Amino acid sequence: MKEQKIVVLPGDGIGKEVTTWGKKVLETFSGKNGIRFTFDEALIGHTAIEATGNPLPDETLQKLKASDAVLFGAVGHPKYDNDPSLKVRPEQGLLKMRKELGLYANLRPIRLFDELIHASSIKPEILKGADILFFRELTGDVYFGEPRERRDNGNVAVDTMIYSKMEVRRIAKRAFEAARTRSKKLTSVDKANVLESSRLWREVVQEMAKDYADVEVEHMFIDTAAMKLIKDPRSFDVVLTGNLFGDILTDEASQIAGSMGMLASASLGDQTGLYEPIHGSAYDISGKGVANPLASILSVALMLDISFGLKAESAKVIQAVEQTLKEGFRTRDIADATTATDKIVGTDAMGEKII
Ligand code: ATP
Numbered sequence: 001m002k003e004q005k006i007v008v009l010p011g012d013g014i015g016k017e018v019t020t021w022g023k024k025v026l027e028t029f030s031g032k033n034g035i036r037f038t039f040d041e042a043l044i045g046h047t048a049i050e051a052t053g054n055p056l057p058d059e060t061l062q063k064l065k066a067s068d069a070v071l072f073g074a075v076g077h078p079k080y081d082n083d084p085s086l087k088v089r090p091e092q093g094l095l096k097m098r099k100e101l102g103l104y105a106n107l108r109p110i111r112l113f114d115e116l117i118h119a120s121s122i123k124p125e126i127l128k129g130a131d132i133l134f135f136r137e138l139t140g141d142v143y144f145g146e147p148r149e150r151r152d153n154g155n156v157a158v159d160t161m162i163y164s165k166m167e168v169r170r171i172a173k174r175a176f177e178a179a180r181t182r183s184k185k186l187t188s189v190d191k192a193n194v195l196e197s198s199r200l201w202r203e204v205v206q207e208m209a210k211d212y213a214d215v216e217v218e219h220m221f222i223d224t225a226a227m228k229l230i231k232d233p234r235s236f237d238v239v240l241t242g243n244l245f246g247d248i249l250t251d252e253a254s255q256i257a258g259s260m261g262m263l264a265s266a267s268l269g270d271q272t273g274l275y276e277p278i279h280g281s282a283y284d285i286s287g288k289g290v291a292n293p294l295a296s297i298l299s300v301a302l303m304l305d306i307s308f309g310l311k312a313e314s315a316k317v318i319q320a321v322e323q324t325l326k327e328g329f330r331t332r333d334i335a336d337a338t339t340a341t342d343k344i345v346g347t348d349a350m351g352e353k354i355i
């Protein structure tokens, strides 16, 4: 029996509530197919600051580096939102973790379950069948580029948008490979009409396209992509883009799936993979037992497939979600105000149904 070490990082707010269920789903597969999962928990975010003064304590980092996969919840706390004077902040833990683990590829599948077609604010006839896989670059771009500073007595601010060919190539490779297993269509999103880093981006993708002659490659400007995503989401399959554009585009795309509470993600590099819902700590609903655990559970489906090659098990998780939705069970965020047949349940009841 092969042992696989999972580090669970509940983090803050509803992160703790939903991760419990992701973990329980994983436990149901442990000891089967020659793989046994062992679990270890560690601190991150506001919870870690309160306990140790550090949003990513060394002990956590050591555990992460020795793990085979990470199940993460969310970080954040309202007290930081409007107080820039707080210099030690929960998100620093997340950024440092991504950097330290070399997690440069962020995968966000946007899948609309048929049962939730009315939960979205987009028209059903435009949405039906939408299924997009985003590849967002995660460790470069304007979020990390130097210099980043104030000039002229603070009256001017500078950030630097920067990409190297190597950084574009390694994320593009993953997107091309994924396109091969799907409908063989790749949309690369940039702003190559104005930005030099985008011209480099496009150049690299065009170069690589020669090695993937079976994949149809389309280049699109970010502004056009933002518009088309709402107008005709079904025209996208695999989307490849940088850190900033990907940040904005994937939040926009979350509306295709009806709720933030339905969206999973994987962050991958050369070592351990990290799996998390795309939503945050959501303190407005935390502690009330109403958070939707499906994003965490669907993150586990990604983990089973990508980190452990358990494709059938991964499909089973997705099937369980489909079945539970078919039976009418809904957390508040995905309930349809127009139907009386929805059975509104809390976090734990939804988790139990999936198990
Ligand atoms: P953070 O500051 O950590 O990003 P947030 O408070 O901005 O957290 P988000 O996760 O960005 O919260 O989500 C925005 C809103 O969407 C939340 O305030 C919450 O009402 C709703 N939401 C997010 N995730 C879920 C979920 N899993 N279940 C139900 N509602 C959710």
Ligand code: MG
Pocket: 280
């Ligand atoms: Mg948020």
